[in-house]
Amino acid sequence: MQRINHLISLVSALLVLFLAGSAFFLSFESLKDLAVQIGIAEQIAWLYPAIIDGAIIVFSLSVLRANLTRERTVYPWVLVSVFTLLSVVLNVIHAQQELLAQFLAAIPPVALFLSFELLLAQLKETAVRLEAQNSLDEIIRKIREKESELDKIVQERSETIENLEGEIGRLTEKKSQLKTEIQVHLNGNSGSKLSESDTIGRARRQRTTKKQEAIQRLLEIIQTKPNATLSELAIEIGRSKSTIGGYLTELQAAGTIEKNELGWRICRDVVI
Secondary structure, eight states, X not given: OHHHHHHHHHHHHXXXXXXXXXXXXXXXXXXXXXXXXXXXXXXXXXXXXXXXXXXXXXXXXXXXXXXXXXXXXXXXXXXXXXXXXXXXXXHHHHSOSSHHHHHHHHHHHHHHHHHHHHHHHHHHHHHHHHHHHHHHXXXXXXXXXXHHHHHHHHHHHHHHHHHHHHHHHHHHHHHXXXXXXXXXXXXXXXXXXXXXXXXXXXXXXXXXXHHHHHHHHHHHHHHHXXXXXXXXXXXXXXXXXXXXXXXXXXXXXXXXXXXXXXEEEEOTTOOO
16 A cells, blocks of 8 residues: 555656646746847847746745745745746736637646645655654664663662672571570580580581582582572572572672573582
């Protein structure tokens, strides 16, 4: 459908241009002959119709420009009307003293005015449509830029949240260690058979062993599922999300693992 509309517009523009050219030629010849009749040299007589009918075209283009730039069009329209009327009067004067001849003589300048104005109207519509399309493309481009910026902000916020969760996990683990140490200390003071240092040492070794086992399991899962989320890792290992976040932060700080666009990656020199 769009191709048919373009074809119709093109054919219409060509026919209107042909009509304007024919009217200009007929009016041009009449005004040139009139100039010769009143004593103007034939070598320069063509300048008079060029000025009069050419002015109609020039001033019509000025009207189009004023419309496109949203300026006042009163003055250009006055000039177009004056020179069109002048061309009509001179063509009628050149004609024979018969009503039909004078009527026919007035047709070319009027046809020139109407056909050229129609052509300019088509050009204006095309220009407005192209401007609207360009504006739409610009709006789409800006929307895509804003979407890209928003995606970048969301990614940065997600990384910040993951880091905070890891820090919370580390603090939670320290809190648990402190509770255990306090409990061991209280048990030692209540007469436990084991000495205070032995009890604390055993508790620490147990915590260290469990933590190492959990970290080892975490590395094995990361090796097979580099893009696993905190929730998936927590379910697989049996720890909370905050604890897993603390493990990941420690491993990343130690250079054991690193994160890229595909997820977590274990460094090559690390043996699992």
